[in-house]
Amino acid sequence: MLQLEDLELRQGGFALRANLAVPAGTRTAIIGPSGAGKSTLLSAVAGFHDPDRGRVLWQGQDLTPLPPGQRPLSILFQDNNLFPHLTVAQNVGLGLRPDLRLSRQQRADVEAALDRVGLAGLGPRRPAALSGGQQSRVALARVLLRKRPLLLLDEPFAALGPALKAEMLGLVGSIANGSGLTVLMVTHDPADARRLCDLALLVEGGQAHPPQPTEALFADPPEALRRYLGT
Template sequence: MLRLENCKIQNGAFALSADLCVERGQSVAVIGPSGAGKSTLIEAIAGFRDLTQGRMTWDKQNITNAAPGQRSIAMLFQDGNLFPHLTATQNVSLGITHSKRLTADQTQAVTAALTRVGLSDLGNRKPAELSGGQQSRVALARVLVQRKDLLLLDEPFAALGPALKAEMLDLVAELVAETGTTLMMVSHDPEDARRITDQAILVADGMAHPPAPTQALLDNPPEALRAYLG
């Protein structure tokens, strides 16, 4: 379980409060108006922003001051963060090690991850030789080999067309179901949230609210969310 206890996160002049829990294995959307602090919340959970107040735990282990690499958390950013001079295989291998030489087990894990995301024949291609959707699959494969307990998505598929984005979301849903990974996904699109999450955290008016059922929250949104959804 992820627990944020009486937390405050500072981002410049902006402050976000959070007191909530996310159960292990849940798929949770993080929704709310633009600029409300959705990315600020997951950046703090990943360890890229410090708490100015409160305590954060994962499975009862205090991770409040843990560095990002010490947390059992993987994060997919909006741009995918692929290295253009490396092949798909090399980009994925960075999820395991920065060494150019992989062990047999590491090589097998990278190959299996590329196969799982449908890129078994494209490992030698560099990002510029791949489509946008294929690049997203490489970034997802790199997350997959990390074998972390919690996956954070900061709209990594926002630049994709509707059909391809839906395909990637469905793939994410399959992967987290297979591995039991907990998912938190920032979304500006309520249909994305409906598609693959059961719970949703509303971020609005300087507060990240405890998770509520996604369908119920979007069908009967509070005023702050209603104004955003239109």
């Protein structure tokens, strides 16, 4: 279970509060108007934004004092998820060892992960030689190898077309199922939330509300969500 305990995040004149729990093994969409603090919330979980108050806990362990790299999570950003000067295989290999001193077995694991996301044989290429969708797959192959129980997605597929985006969400779903990941995904598209996530969490008015079943939330949206959706 991921707990945000009495969390308060300030940025400039803006404050976001959260006091909620996300059950392990679920997939939760973080929805809300732009500027509401969806990404800030994710940053706090990932360790890029120090909370002004409160704690972040995973399975009872306090994550707050841990640097980003030591937290039990992988994160995909909106862009810059790959190092352009490293090969595809190196980018994936970073998920095993950040200094890239890989054993023969680990190299084989990298190949297997690339195979799993449908990029077999593309290891020696550089990211620039790949399409946008393929680049997303490389980042997901790295998630596979990192084997961290939490996966945070900060709209990493926003630049892809609808069909590609659906394909990536499908891949995320199958990876999450296979590895038993707990997924938190920032999105402003209700369709994305419905496609991937069993739970949805509304961020609005300086408050992150506890997650609810996605279908139930959209079937009977509270006033704030209705305003956002325009229904």
